[in-house]
Structure formats: C-alpha cells, structure tokens
Amino acid sequence: MAIATLAAVAFGVVLVALAWRPSTGAAGLDLVAGPTAYTAELTDGSVLGAASAPVVLQLYADFQCPACRQLVTTQLPKLVTDYVVPGKLRIETHDIDILGSGTADESLGLAVGAACAAQQDRYWPFHDLVFWNQGRENRGDHDSAFIAAVAERAELDLAAWNSCIARPDVAQAVKAETARATKAGVQYTPTLVINGETHVGVPSYPELAALIDKLAATGS
Numbered sequence: 001m002a003i004a005t006l007a008a009v010a011f012g013v014v015l016v017a018l019a020w021r022p023s024t025g026a027a028g029l030d031l032v033a034g035p036t037a038y039t040a041e042l043t044d045g046s047v048l049g050a051a052s053a054p055v056v057l058q059l060y061a062d063f064q065c066p067a068c069r070q071l072v073t074t075q076l077p078k079l080v081t082d083y084v085v086p087g088k089l090r091i092e093t094h095d096i097d098i099l100g101s102g103t104a105d106e107s108l109g110l111a112v113g114a115a116c117a118a119q120q121d122r123y124w125p126f127h128d129l130v131f132w133n134q135g136r137e138n139r140g141d142h143d144s145a146f147i148a149a150v151a152e153r154a155e156l157d158l159a160a161w162n163s164c165i166a167r168p169d170v171a172q173a174v175k176a177e178t179a180r181a182t183k184a185g186v187q188y189t190p191t192l193v194i195n196g197e198t199h200v201g202v203p204s205y206p207e208l209a210a211l212i213d214k215l216a217a218t219g220s
Contacts, residue, residue, distance in 0.1 A: 031133050032132050033153070034128035034129070034131070034132045035077050036077050040121060042084070043123065045118040046092065047092050048080070048084055048090065048092075052087065053087055053089050054215065054219050055083070055088055055090070056090050056194070056195060057079075057089060057090070057194050058092050058193040059071075059094065059192055060096055060189055060190060060192075061095060061096070061190045062095070062096055062098050062100075062111075063110035063131070063134070064134070067201060072128065072132075073132060079091070082209065083216075088216045089212055094181060095177070096182075097174055099138070101138050106138060106142040108171060108175070109143075109147055110142055112165050113130075113161075114126050116164035116165050117161065120156055122154050122156050126150055133146075147165075188201070194215065
C-alpha cells in the first residue's frame with residue numbers, strides 16, 4: 001500500500017548559522033551538519049528536553065520522509081531554542097518504518113542506526129545528520145555506506161555501534177514500534193502527538209508555537 005508522507009545555556013545548546021545544501025547521497029558522502037549542537041544535559045537517548053517539561057511532543061517519523069525532513073530542518077532548531085532550552089517542551093521520537101521497501105529496507109536501516117546511536121547518547125547528532133543529508137526514497141541513497149558515514153560524523157564509538165546494528169533484536173524493536181504506531185492509528189509521517197493532541201503533517205511554526213504556549217500555560 002502506498003503511504004503518503006505529509007507534510008540557554010542551561011542545557012548547553014549552541015546554535016550556529018549554517019546554510020543548507022542538498023545531500024550528495026551515499027555517492028559523495030559530503031555530509032552537512034545541522035545548526036544545533038546537543039549536550040548531555042539536553043539529551044537522554046532519543047528524548048530531548050527536561051523530564052519536568054509541561055508539554056510533551058511525541059514525534060512519529062520515518063527517516064526517508066521528505067515532510068519529516070522539512071520539520072527537522074526548518075522547525076526543530078527553533079523548537080529547541082524557544083521551548084526545549086527554557087524547559088517548556090520535551091520531544092520524544094518514534095522512528096518507524098512505513099516507507100521502506102525491498103530487501104535493503106533503508107527506513108529500517110536508518111532507524112536501527114539511530115537506535116544504536118541512542119545507546120551512546122548520540123542519537124540527536126545522528127538524527128539531524130540523516131535528515132539534513134536525506135537522499136531519494138528507496139533508491140539506495142541511504143545504504144550501509146551512507147549510514148556508516150553518518151555514524152562516523154556523529155562521533156560514535158564505531159566498534160560498539162557496528163556490533164549494535166548487527167543485532168537482530170534492534171531491528172525487531174523498530175518493527176515492533178512501527179506495529180504499535182500503526183495500531184494506534186499512525187498512517188502518515190510526520191505525526192505529532194502533543195499532550196495527547198494528534199496533528200498530521202507539518203504545521204506552520206506560528207501554529208505550533210501557539211499550541212505549545214497554550215498547553216504550557218494551562219498545564220494541560
């Protein structure tokens with residue numbers, strides 16, 4: 001079935017101005033870094049932000065999803081600066097595989113790589129590098145060479161990471177997460193569940209900011 005994709009210091013976040021340019025894909029491996037630098041105070045595996053944050057954004061995404069790329073590259077840096085750092089927002093990701101196809105399932109491979117990066121608390125650098133360098137869907141741009149290059153650029157312990165991605169239970173966990181998301185009604189990526197409210201696609205930043213402000217103020 002064809003599935004469409006829709007569209008401070010306290011935490012030690014440093015933003016740098018970097019211009020986005022298209023990925024060269026696995027062929028060139030000339031990876032572009034996103035603008036957000038993450039520190040251990042800000043991250044806990046695939047969770048970003050304080051445990052006490054009044055607003056929780058559950059983000060369901062497929063690493064091959066173009067709309068997810070739009071969300072990550074245009075809105076995530078602002079969300080970090082405006083809401084994660086001040087302690088108003090926590091982001092919890094759910095990397096699912098609804099776009100991968102064939103024996104070399106690129107969505108699955110990327111999600112497995114991210115899960116193993118999370119075990120070293122380097123999930124967010126890995127996550128951003130994938131999206132800022134996203135290639136074509138199911139065309140081999142996200143092959144093992146690309147994923148390994150992302151892992152190296154994300155400064156992972158490559159020996160431990162390679163051992164992790166070879167474990168079948170890691171891939172099985174991604175498949176189980178995908179099944180849970182599908183059962184819960186997630187059909188498109190990105191899907192955002194914000195304090196229980198479901199939003200499909202990429203909302204405008206003013207709309208998203210207004211909702212977070214409202215929920216933070218009411219404690220809903």
